[in-house]
Amino acid sequence: MKRKLIAAIGVAGMMVGIAACGSGSDKGGEGKSDAGGDKTLTVWVMDGSAPEAWIAEVNKEFEAKHKGVKVKVEVQQWNGIQEKVTTALSEDAPPDVLELGNTQTAGYAVTGGLADLTEDKAELGYDGWNKGMLTSNELDGKLYSAPWYATNRAVIYDKAIFKKAGVTPPKTRDEWIAGLKKIKASDAKVQPIYLSGQSWYVYAGFVWDEGGDLAVKDGDKWKGSLASPEAVAGMNFYKELQSYSTAPKDKDEATPQQSTDVVPKGGVASWIGLGWEAGGAIDAMKKAGKTADFGYFPIPGKTADKPGSVFFGGSNLAVAERSANKDLAKEWLALAAGKDHMAKYAEATVGALLPNNDSAQFAPPAGSFAEAMVKSAPAGAITPVTPGWANVETAPNPIKDYMTKVLKGEDAKTAGEEADKVITERINQE
Template identity: 85%
Template sequence: MKRKLIAAIGVAGIMVSVAACGSEDGGDKGGKTDASGNKTLTVWVMDGSAPDAWMAEVNKEFEAKNPGVKVKVEKQQWNGIQEKITTALSEDTPPDVLELGNTQTAGFAVTGGLADLTADKAKLGYDGWNKGMLASTELDGKLYSTPWYAANRVVVYDKAAYKKAGISAPKTRDEWIDGLKKLKASDPKSQPIYLPGQSWYVYSGFVWDEGSDLAVKDGDKWKGNLSSPEAVNAVNFYKELASYSTAPKDKDEATPQQSTDIIPKGGVASWIGLGWEAGGAIEAMKKAGKTADFGYFPIPGKTADKPGSVFLGGSNLAVAERSANKELASAWLSLAAGKDFMTKYAAATEGALLPNTDAAQFKPAAGSFAEAMTLAAASGKITPVTPGWANVETAPNPIKDYMTKVLNGEDPKAAGEAADKVINERLNQQ
């Protein structure tokens, strides 16, 4: 799938399934040089991930600190990136630095495609990283990447609908449900919330709120956890929310695309989405001759002291194991992903993306999507950090199928047990 940065809005945070191959100590072999004798450091980033002016400033400072080195940035497209990275990491001259989806980094690391950065923790700023983002950078106690940026979902609501129902942004689940009831009473023909049956990233947050996870480590292996009491509680709450929606039970938020295919038609008081979706909805409504007046709030938690858990979708920066310039590549990471340039990065995207350290966070405008996203990020997490997780997300996604079964009336525990069998096979397949 593709991910696109919308200036001042956000990113989808949906990653391509990727896996690396090949392992050999690259050392510092001298690397590639251009006609002028300069050593070249090649950096692969996805199209739309980094503002051009920001990247140019990073490279200018890096080259000034490292005379005789030139940075070559090569923008990549998400379409086909899995095969391209897999091939690149198995060759003798891979890119030195690569942007990787945060949920897929472990898949590269386990096969030896990424350099071990554990010894560089201090200079990379490890202690200051956002804890929710940090989890995706490590595997088996070793560091294989630096977090770069992330984004998460919030609740988007129609201010006019909320005003008519006499409600405000809720702080707890109970307040949220009470508000949906009032919205239903205020306008029976409208959906209090649009919530497709297979929005599994939203469901994941509810599982984390219960203190559990989608899969857990069992000895040396992983196993699915959807039949656990915590997962059952989570899906039951999801089902309660979905009872206020007429969205398809067997579709996710992208089929149809909720932001551009559903919301502009009207009749929806609230929905859960990413920044780029909010921006897309605003633009689609404008083209339809309508004016969007959205408010935003974090997905409520069980109690008012903290928001509900959310999936932090984003990217990491890693060094190829076969890079001929690993020391230089690590130095580039420490500069680009360091506090100073992450502060500039957050400002350049106007709070659309969450930087890897809270100390670099851009102060978003009051009432903006970015403000709600920043508040929600305090409860951010990622999917289980295991190389096999990419297999779970492969269609048909067993979590999606499980959710549809429950929404259609199947017993949550029985549906969870069936899903766990599929998840177990996928997590532990060789």
């Protein structure tokens, strides 16, 4: 998840209230690797992922259980990290524990660079992990990492505009569209929803709602599936939503940046975004002398009993296969991702991240972004778990190009068939 989370979350003061959880090991003093003198356990975390006070407390507890062991935390930058991790995992002295983006983990696992944690499931709290987050940690039936944190999108809306149009937060897709129609009819100068044409993570959720996926397993290979009836239905719904927006059809949500370049200028009734984006918009409006009054609701599903599917962006924690301190590394991972410290982690990050264990979630304040995010969590998912998926996202992203073609009038199935050729070629390249 390529965001400086702690810095970004700092501007999102309205987001509070998610307690994260895993299952800490009780075997902290039994690690075999701490015998025989002083040792250093090296941990790589990404810039913005680990609050200093929080990780200092984790390390203090760990070092107290392992006399002579010191934990060295090295903060890495997202820019260029894939190449840096690939190189490190191939060397004889890699970092012992690494934070990995959830869509990147499978690519590292297939190279043999990550330790197999399948036999350590109980100590790591496997049975309690959120199923949507769990997916990215496994490959071919084996466990290669533990989920650490995740976040997802929700609908952010202007309360005053909704009230003026007589619209309340919808529970279903039909109610959502009906509300956008009322807003459009009430004020021609207002954009009912800002939705760029290439917001493919949002589109993926609609495909998952239909029971489809962006790519599917085909024997020992993978193939694109945008031409499937499910993906076509998802795209057609996206097109209907996008018809209520004046956002460009050939841009994604960051070009322009919707939260700081578009929303603060006014005239936007709603938009789909992450918590840090909501905070960014609030901050930008404050600097412009305006007051933001946002409400939040989960992306609606097809029926009221289930919210719409959402993409989980987040990170996992893994142990390097070539670690000289593998047992210690596993114990540190279990402690950091365990119940007690994850609860403190959620508090330190202002409650803007989802826990790796659903049972640990408590009800956040009513009306907060966190509340909407938590309600969506059971419907969280990620992109296809295969090393070749990274090739699909490489520019030019065929999913983005496909979406633009459909929004500009091409038939969704025909455009999907063309995109599937590119996806199939790329996804099978490792």
